[in-house]
Amino acid sequence: MSTLTLPPVPGIVDLHPRLQAGETLFGAFVQLGSPLATEIVARAGFDWLIIDLEHGAGTETDLLSNLHAVSATPTAALVRPPSGERLRIGRALDLGAHGIMVPRVDLPAQAMEAVSFMRYPPDGTRGLALSTRGAGLTELGHTEIQAIGRRLLGIIQIESVSAVEHVEEIAAIDGVDVLFVGPTDLSHSLGIPGQLDHPDYLGALKRVVAAADSMGKVAGILLRDGSALAGHRALGFRFIGLGSDIAYIADVSRALAREALGV
Numbered sequence: 001m002s003t004l005t006l007p008p009v010p011g012i013v014d015l016h017p018r019l020q021a022g023e024t025l026f027g028a029f030v031q032l033g034s035p036l037a038t039e040i041v042a043r044a045g046f047d048w049l050i051i052d053l054e055h056g057a058g059t060e061t062d063l064l065s066n067l068h069a070v071s072a073t074p075t076a077a078l079v080r081p082p083s084g085e086r087l088r089i090g091r092a093l094d095l096g097a098h099g100i101m102v103p104r105v106d107l108p109a110q111a112m113e114a115v116s117f118m119r120y121p122p123d124g125t126r127g128l129a130l131s132t133r134g135a136g137l138t139e140l141g142h143t144e145i146q147a148i149g150r151r152l153l154g155i156i157q158i159e160s161v162s163a164v165e166h167v168e169e170i171a172a173i174d175g176v177d178v179l180f181v182g183p184t185d186l187s188h189s190l191g192i193p194g195q196l197d198h199p200d201y202l203g204a205l206k207r208v209v210a211a212a213d214s215m216g217k218v219a220g221i222l223l224r225d226g227s228a229l230a231g232h233r234a235l236g237f238r239f240i241g242l243g244s245d246i247a248y249i250a251d252v253s254r255a256l257a258r259e260a261l262g263v
Contacts, residue, residue, distance in 0.1 A: 013076035013098050014151045015048065016177065019218050024233065027078075029222065029244040030066065033058025037245045039069035048076040050241065053092075054083075054103050060091060064133075067096045078153060084110065086125065089117040094132035099153025101180060106162035108169040114156070115175035119149040124175075153177050155220065155239075159185035164204045171211040178239050179212045180220035181205060196228075209236035225251075 018025060027048035030038045033056060042049055051066050053059065058066060063079065070077035080101040081088035089100050102114040116124040128145065131138055135145060154175045158167055159182030171179055181204075183196055192198045205221070212219040213236065220239030221232055224247070232240065243251075 012151055013048075013074065015076050015099070015153050016150070018047075019177070019238070022238075024238040024240065027076075027239075027241050029056075029080075029241055031056030031058070031244050031246050033062045033066070034245075035062075035065040035069040038066045039072055041245050041248075042070045042073040042075040042077075046075055046242075048078055048099075050101055051077065051079045051097075052244070054080050060088075063092065064095050067133075071096075076153070078155065084114040084117070086117045089114065090127055093118065093126065093134045093152065094129065096133040098151070099155060099177075101155040101157060103157050103182075104159070105156050105170070106160050106166075108166050108173065111156045111170045111176055112173050115154050115173060118152055118154055118175065120146055123149055149175075155180050157182050157185075158208050160189040164207055167208055167211040168214070171215040171217050176217060178218045178220045179208050180239065181208055181222070183222060205232075205235055205237075212236075 015025060025047040027046045027050065028041055029050045029052050030041055031052045038049065038051065049070055051063065053063065067077050076098045078099040078101060079092040079097040080103060081092050084102040084105065092100060100118055105111050105114065117126055118124060120126050120128050129135065130140065130145065135148065155178040156170055156176050157180050158164060167179060170176060186204060187193050187195055187201055190200050190204065192200060195201060209219040218239050219237050221237045222241040223229060223232060225243055229240065
């Protein structure tokens with residue numbers, strides 16, 4: 001991989017140094033597709049946000065405005081595209097995503113391919129245009145562009161039995177920075193839907209953390225709320241999502257309605 005140093009580019013947030021220093025970073029998912037809601041969540045002080053195009057209400061049409069909303073804060077703007085296809089990943093990066101969360105990865109070959117889509121040649125197969133927002137809007141030249149890849153965070157989701165069975169191989173891939181558990185999908189794949197205290201589920205979590213630790217990578221997970229935070233930090237998770245904008249609205253709305261109705 002190139003040893004070129006990337007010059008400062010306004011708006012790019014690189015989380016690698018903090019993760020390498022052993023910090024635990026917290027974030028949230030934004031799924032409403034609303035730039036205003038995204039900025040509100042980003043201003044709460046999270047280290048990162050996932051703009052969710054897989055399950056969220058927003059589409060690629062809404063992505064740039066949501067990336068701009070996050071850029072008004074120090075928060076890293078990460079994107080989960082609908083799939084790990086080259087054009088899906090490349091489009092999000094060209095618009096200025098600071099990293100990609102790749103969903104539905106079951107095999108090492110899929111993870112390796114997705115990472116290649118995040119890197120310019122010769123390190124990968126990402127298409128190159130110096131005029132894109134993700135390349136600094138012409139601020140970088142041909143001799144500087146290679147180093148952008150090392151600023152991007154590569155997050156591979158572990159949310160199936162197959163992914164757990166191959167997690168050690170996935171963790172060994174250069175460019176896979178975070179192994180991120182999707183609790184709902186993983187519990188369903190294990191045949192224990194929603195049973196997040198089941199021994200099989202907890203065993204899978206421990207295997208993911210061990211694989212990440214063995215390769216100097218980071219284990220991540222999405223939690224519904226803060227009540228499970230201490231237990232998952234004790235397991236070794238250091239890239240932790242705490243709910244979503246939809247969940248925040250739903251939780252507060254229901255709590256206020258119950259209080260008002262006396263139920």
